Amino acid sequence: MELSKNFEPQITDNKWYNHWLDKNYFKSTPDNREAYTIVMPPPNVTGVLHMGHCLNNTIQDILIRRARMKGYNTCWVPGTDHASIATEAKVVGMLRERGITKSSLSREEFLSYAWEWKEKYGGIILQQLKKLGCSLDWDRTSFTMDKEYYDSVIKVFVDLHKKGIIYRGKRMINWDVKALTALSDEEVIRKETKQKLYHLKYKLENSDEPIIIATVRPETIMGDAAICVHPNDERYKNLHGKFAFVPLINRRIPIIADEYVSMDFGTGALKVTPAHDVNDYALGQKHNLETIDIFNDNGTLSEAAQIYIGQDRFEVRKKIAVELEEKGFLLKTEEYTSEVGYSERTDVVVEPRLSLQWWLSMKDIATPALKVVMEEEIKFYPPKFKNVYRHWMENIKDWCISRQLWWGHRIPAWYDEEGNYVVAENEKEAIQEFSKKYGKSNLTIKQDEDCLDTWFSSWLWPFEVFKGYSNPNNDEINYYYPTNTLVTGPDIIFFWVARMIMAGLEYKKQIPFKEVYFTGTVRDKLGRKMSKSLGNSPDLLGLIDQYGADATRFGIMIASPAGNDILFDETALEQGRNFNNKIWNALKLIKMWEPRQSDTYQEENQFAINWFENRLDEVSKDVDNMMQQFRLSESLKTIYSLIWDDFCSWYLEWIKPGFENPINSSTYKKTVTFFTELMQLIHPFMPFVSEEIYHHLEKRNDDLCIKQLSNSKPFDSFTLSTGQLLKNTISGIRDVRNKQQLKPKETIQLFIQTDNENTYKSIESILSKQLNTSSINFTKENIAGSFTTIIDRDKFYVVTEKPIDSTNQKAELEKELNHLKGFLISVEKKLSNEKFVQNAKPEVLAIEQKKKADAESKIKTINDSLELLN
């Protein structure tokens, strides 16, 4: 069969993916093998594949594929998250395009649109993962709003409420004025924001002098309940207990003292607005201040503000500043940068607000979840994230779990007309509860309008995808849980990782996973985060089309150490594509030999075969170790170099028969075996090209995808060091040839001066072939008229037909000599230091002595050569 010039992923990728699916290789059912399980972090159902997913899922696929080849029963579960805020926003947007507003719809109508949208556009990302080659068990695809999953979420809510862990309370929350919902603290992103600090004059009662306060939010003055100063602040001591008037509306407010105020910020006097600031709220509670909420849900001013009613908060800020200035209340403004909270989903400035919400008390369930990580029952890679985790868990606050949205799990609480409520799984049970709790029957009750935070469902993911809560102790949950490895970004360590650990311990009494691998953030070449506004997110599917899935996987994996950010650079994909091509060409070379096998014994191949076999064993062992420590980039680099350098550049050149000459048949067979093993090693990283080559190498009845890796064998270090000597010698003499500007076809005579003639004899035939020598001889003396070079500890003389150009030789030898002399001095200094000789370990001492001896003998050799030149 004619092989194409280059590897063609466009043809190959789909072919093999479909073949693997047909063969059900990704499908898992419990059996007597050990399980290796990963649950995929479910992307938003609205999501499309971006670099973060690509990195994350490539890593998971590498782990899963390698485990599959190591004999585990691997199960990788796909799925999507309903992502309440994000999805609801998309649906609202879609409706707006059709001229429908959410408020004109009933809940049921809205939800039917939402489901319609989900069926039509949801889960595109899962199809895209197939392009990447992800070996997911598709029959297990889960969604956080699947019927059973939904019911489990509700049951968990009811259970936690019964245990007193979930409660209802009026507290300060983060309000998203665009999505019109509460947010948890974790959904608020703090960003440095340039603002203006307004210095405002408040009139004092019975005084002509005003008191000056500084604020970045002049639009909230109508909600002021007090002015607060530090009790020790001399400037204001006479004002404690006095009153001032809010500008424009002239409301009378007290001046209070509290140590909370910092004397050196602004003027040292703080306006207290309990309804619109978390700290002010606490202050208000402490001092019994009035809470005046001057905002509507959507961030416009309410009746309570008295002025600017119905206008947006930021519009009002501009207008009120002008009015304050005109009326003489504004003393000055200055530039001021501080952190402002923005909604993670809608990017609007979050409004702190007092609100009645559902809360989850975290303290008790956090304690065991902290313990399992600190004691490494769950291991974090890299371990630095343990600290981050501990810090958050030790300072954990209650979790606001209600959201004022329709798309999601509806809170299972029912209210009667008097505002009494019960929590129950459904309306029927709620009615029963009412009669039990309040002795009431035949009443009309209404279910809570709100939904639960998305993370309140995804924290059940590791067990509920196996129906571990809805159908406890089923065969699958017992087999697959706890899962093995969670691969995720550090940005959701609190949102998700911590809460899964809590839920796992609460409901399965077991950790949800044994290891967590935190990936880095993918950034662009300049180190900036990928973002829509910067337009620096590459089109992934475009890249896969252009370079192929293997090259894309290679490109993203080659420079991504665990926990460090990845600077994405398209040249890495080129490198991947070139690597594909290199492998492909090695295949072409070997296929050329296939019909040209003979039985003639080729002595020179024995060393090459023996060496490569050992090298393969050595690298297999290294890769095993690295994979266990999740050093994936390093593993890939190591295999890359094994294939490109050791196999292609050295081994294949060493055994390559002359032009149109036959190849020894056993050499050929060995080579096919080596190539197969190499494809096996690279397969988890680059599944398509390796599977394709596997089938080209020989006619096969099985597939590489499930071919089992053999256990690593011991290797012989003498053979490996001889191989290294051979490589060094070839490189060294090639350098001489280069410098003498010898054409490849011009032969040389090589003389070797060494104590290890036998070693060189075992590699003599390869040396001869690689260096195009007419003869190789051993000598005890200098060879006149030669070019001399020292490689490792031996001396080589190159004799050519052209006269030797020795002009550079002298300079080079002298350079080497100087280096060695300097080196020798440092070694001698060490050895003449008595304390070193006394304290250093014997091995270290021996090494230093050997260094000294080597350096001395080399110096002597160089001096001899220099003498000859003079």
Place this chain on the structure above:
RNA sequence: GGGAGCUUAGCUCAGUUGGUUUAGAGCAUCUGCCUUACAAGCAGAGGGUCACAGGUUCGACUCCUGUAGCUCCCA
């Protein structure tokens, strides 16, 4: 403001209990090659006082302290 981490060749990174030649790799650069698998290639080469300043030690890229710069997390 508190905490964590980073700083090694032009770029991206290794460097595993302090001593295996006065530091390694890939990419990029330079030189020579269209050699009968591969120019998306082959063969070579150059390039670093390991951020800075102290300290511990016989010995520091590696341990300690401080300084500067960058990143992240929390308030």
